[in-house]
Amino acid sequence: xAGVVQSPRYxxxxxxxxxxxxxxxxxxxNTLYWYLQNLGQGPELLIRYENEEAVDDSxxxxxxxSAERLKGVDSTLKIQPAELGDSAVYLCASSLAGAHNxxxxxxxxxxxxxxx
Amino acid sequence: AQSVxxxxxxxxxxxxxxxLLRCNYxxxxxxxxxxxxxxxxxxxxxxxxxxxxxxxxxxxxxxEAEFKKSETSFHxxxxxxxxxxxxxxxxxxxxxxxxxxxxxxxxxxxxxxA
Numbered sequence: 001x002a003g004v005v006q007s008p009r010y011x012x013x014x015x016x017x018x019x020x021x022x023x024x025x026x027x028x029x030n031t032l033y034w035y036l037q038n039l040g041q042g043p044e045l046l047i048r049y050e051n052e053e054a055v056d057d058s059x060x061x062x063x064x065x066s067a068e069r070l071k072g073v074d075s076t077l078k079i080q081p082a083e084l085g086d087s088a089v090y091l092c093a094s095s096l097a098g099a100h101n102x103x104x105x106x107x108x109x110x111x112x113x114x115x116x
Numbered sequence: 117a118q119s120v121x122x123x124x125x126x127x128x129x130x131x132x133x134x135x136l137l138r139c140n141y142x143x144x145x146x147x148x149x150x151x152x153x154x155x156x157x158x159x160x161x162x163x164x165x166x167x168x169x170x171x172x173x174x175x176x177x178x179x180e181a182e183f184k185k186s187e188t189s190f191h192x193x194x195x196x197x198x199x200x201x202x203x204x205x206x207x208x209x210x211x212x213x214x215x216x217x218x219x220x221x222x223x224x225x226x227x228x229x230a
Binding site: 004030031033040041042043044045048050056091093095097102103104105106107108109110112 | 120125148150152157158159160161162165167206208210211212215216217218220221222223
């Protein structure tokens with residue numbers, strides 16, 4: 001079974017440029033998360049989707065960040081325009097609802113963004 | 117609100133020595149607790165999880181953790197460190213219902229000395 005797939009793995013851009021990250025969750029997983037991991041820190045939630053609905057986006061900086069999960073499968077996270085402080089690793093995770101799954105989340109390899 | 121504190125941003129042990137990584141949590145509701153490992157340039161891999169079934173939880177690669185409600189702790193241990201255990205370790209907490217977000221600690225980097 002394939003894991004969570006993310007692309008690109010690495011991205012270097014100039015500040016003020018737009019950038020997009022893509023995530024394909026594990027097949028059948030209805031919940032998808034985007035986490036931000038700054039250097040030397042633990043991941044922090046940006047947004048959570050239940051199927052195609054964003055149910056928790058309170059930590060998403062909506063002035064420059066946007067996300068979508070069309071058809072409740074793969075998802076795209078966009079930053080426009082990027083700032084120097086956005087340099088970080090963007091992690092995607094997915095999980096399957098159900099009492100016996102105990103909120104176990106499966107993580108992709110992440111996209112490392114460098115803003116110059 | 118939930119939070120996690122990992123004591124020690126960096127722990128160094130000799131190969132074959134005991135590994136002890138500390139995690140304390142705060143939660144107003146019964147929690148699920150997790151330990152994840154992250155190798156360089158990789159995502160997070162689940163080591164083990166506490167889901168209230170048993171207080172002593174065994175995970176992969178010889179790791180285990182004990183849930184102590186009175187101490188609000190969930191420390192990670194391994195009897196004998198291997199070189200391959202060198203990585204970043206994250207403790208995380210979530211509510212014990214639904215697919216709720218994980219709240220992570222800041223991580224502990226484990227170094228293993230030959």
